[in-house]
Structures are given as structure tokens and as C-alpha cells.
Amino acid sequence: MIVPDLITWSFANPAMALTLRTLFESELLSIRHGVARPAPDDSKELECETADLVLLPIAGVLAKHDGPKQHVIANANHAIFLGTGQPYRITFPGDIGDEALVLDFSKEALMQMLVDAVGVEQLYAPALRPHSLLPPASVLNRELLWRHLHEPVVNQLAVQEISVSVLTSSVQAACLDRQQLQRTRHTQTQARRRSQVEAVKELISLCPQQEWALDELASHVHASPFHLARVFREEVGLPVHRYLVRTRLARALRAMQASCADLTQIAHASGFASHSHFTSSFRSVFGMTPTQSRQRNSTS
The missing domain is CATH 2.60.120.10 (Jelly Rolls)
Structure with missing residues (x-):
């Protein structure tokens, strides 16, 4: 803010x-x-x-x-x-x-x-x-x-x-x-890393519209914000905030398919702050705007 x-x-x-x-x-x-x-x-x-x-x-x-x-x-x-x-x-x-x-x-x-x-x-x-x-x-x-x-x-x-x-x-x-740095990096087992990452993915999947904060997510899985940010990127291949955006987009895409609701309404319900934010995020991931996606589906 x-x-x-x-x-x-x-x-x-x-x-x-x-x-x-x-x-x-x-x-x-x-x-x-x-x-x-x-x-x-x-x-x-x-x-x-x-x-x-x-x-x-x-x-x-x-x-x-x-x-x-x-x-x-x-x-x-x-x-x-x-x-x-x-x-x-x-x-x-x-x-x-x-x-x-x-x-x-x-x-x-x-x-x-x-x-x-x-x-x-x-x-x-x-x-x-x-x-x-x-x-x-x-x-x-x-x-x-x-x-x-x-x-x-x-x-x-x-x-x-x-x-x-x-x-x-x-x-x-x-x-x-x-050498000390390398030892510190390997103190956590792979199993625990994956468990923490999957728990965060579950939280985001259940409540993608929520305005999550990194320290809030980290506290849920008993990790430091640094640890969570690092292992999430390593395990998932995306930073946490981009995974959250992808999850919101998937939810919005499904809503677009299932109803003719206004795109602004869908954007807000999916967790996006504005229609423009939704559109720019949608385009960056899918290579087209939400309107173009709807038009494409209606003609296919």
C-alpha cells in the first residue's frame, strides 16, 4: 500500500x-x-x-x-x-x-x-x-x-x-x-519443504480472492517468509504471487465459461482489484484479453 x-x-x-x-x-x-x-x-x-x-x-x-x-x-x-x-x-x-x-x-x-x-x-x-x-x-x-x-x-x-x-x-x-551457507540451505528435509509448499497451494486454492501477505502464508506453515518464498519458487517454478494470479485467472476463466456475467463482476469475484488489472494479467498469461477469449469460445 x-x-x-x-x-x-x-x-x-x-x-x-x-x-x-x-x-x-x-x-x-x-x-x-x-x-x-x-x-x-x-x-x-x-x-x-x-x-x-x-x-x-x-x-x-x-x-x-x-x-x-x-x-x-x-x-x-x-x-x-x-x-x-x-x-x-x-x-x-x-x-x-x-x-x-x-x-x-x-x-x-x-x-x-x-x-x-x-x-x-x-x-x-x-x-x-x-x-x-x-x-x-x-x-x-x-x-x-x-x-x-x-x-x-x-x-x-x-x-x-x-x-x-x-x-x-x-x-x-x-x-x-x-560452506556454512551451503549447510544452512540443506537443514530442512525435502519432504517437509514439499509439505509446506502444498499447504500454501491449498490455502491459495481455497481462497484465491483473499489478499494474502507473504508473512501470513508463512505463519500458516510455520516457516519464515524467506524460507517460504525460496522453496515455493524452487518446488513450483513460480513465485507465490504469480501462482496466486494464475489461480485467480483459472477461477475467472471457469466463471467466464459458465456464465455470461459482466467481466468486471467476474474480475472482482476472482480477487482482482480492477477490470484493467484482470485484463492485463489475463493477456500476460493467455496471450489474449478476456473479451477475445469469450469471442473465441463463442465462435468455436
Whole structure:
């Protein structure tokens, strides 16, 4: 959901003026859009966060300083981790400034996802670098996340799932112990994975019109949102939110065959927010609009 929240923060560090706008808010995470610009006074004051945050630059360039002669340059190919209580300072090479998405997961969910992903409980841990070079697929996912956040009707499940995917890939890329990562990935048996996936498929099949959230589905099968997102894609071949759309489309298609009801009515009954959303989803999967499908069936 889009939250009309615009805040300008004046940090103790006057070298950075930061404007933050909340784009999405749920129990699992909040996402803010930040635009940072350098100020004339290049102060040496340090900052500290009150929560573990994932910073995803989308434009510009920044330098994060963790200590004397310790800094990392980040642009739109990177993820930066800001740990609770960990001092840092941000500067802007070339006085360009930067623009970024700030992902703030709930403390409990973040801990579960980190344990599942890399076997640590905190984002700022010895086993993780405080930054990572994103895999190309994650850079594309970040852009997909941006597009979803600016849709007229925000798909909560898609936003959550993509955010979890980007977090997962960024911390895995930052992991210093690859063998530990491999051990963590295989702690769950194949039978339990399949059982969890089938339980989620059942929930979605029974109530496709419901506005499911990733953390809600995960709680039903006693899994973390990260674990569910990963194993569902591996077992089914689709992300959870796309499986939900496919299920809604199958239900709508059957309703179109069984009655002459208005397409808008069918769309809403199947769980789509609008006729246009239904039409675009239908076309992307079946290669034709619902109207064209009806016409095709009526002449066959």
C-alpha cells in the first residue's frame, strides 16, 4: 500500500540532507524512498541507526565510512547494510548525492530470514560484509520492486516477496563463509519443504480472492517468509504471487465459461482489484484479453 508520508530529516551530520517518503507499510516490512544531498559543511559526525536496515541505491553514488580509512563506495549495483547501533558516516563523491530504497524488516522476521539464508541472527555480523555487490537478477528485481511500489493498486504479496528475494541475495552475496551457507540451505528435509509448499497451494486454492501477505502464508506453515518464498519458487517454478494470479485467472476463466456475467463482476469475484488489472494479467498469461477469449469460445 502507498503511504503518503513525506519527512525531511536533519541529521546531526549536516553534510547530508535526507528526504524520506514511505512507499509501503506492512507487518513484515516498511519501504521508504530516500533522496540524499550533500550540504556545504563536510562534518565528521557519525550516525547510528536504531534498526537493521538494507539500503538499495537506485541512482547517484555514496561512500559509507565505518571507521578511519574504512569505507565502501556504493552505486545502483550494491546493497548497503546499516546495523543497529553501528556508527557510520555517509559522504558523496563528486557531490552528486544519491537516491535509494530503504528496507526495514521487522526484527523477528529479519532474524528468521537471516538464519535461514546465511545462518546468522543479525544483519551486522562477523560472517557478513557490511555491503554486497548485487547479482544481476537482484538489480532487475529492485527495479521490478520500484515499479510495483508505484502501481495504482499495490500488490502487497508481490512487494513482500520481491523484497525478501533481494534481501536474501544481498546477504548471500555478502556471506564470508560459503560452506556454512551451503549447510544452512540443506537443514530442512525435502519432504517437509514439499509439505509446506502444498499447504500454501491449498490455502491459495481455497481462497484465491483473499489478499494474502507473504508473512501470513508463512505463519500458516510455520516457516519464515524467506524460507517460504525460496522453496515455493524452487518446488513450483513460480513465485507465490504469480501462482496466486494464475489461480485467480483459472477461477475467472471457469466463471467466464459458465456464465455470461459482466467481466468486471467476474474480475472482482476472482480477487482482482480492477477490470484493467484482470485484463492485463489475463493477456500476460493467455496471450489474449478476456473479451477475445469469450469471442473465441463463442465462435468455436
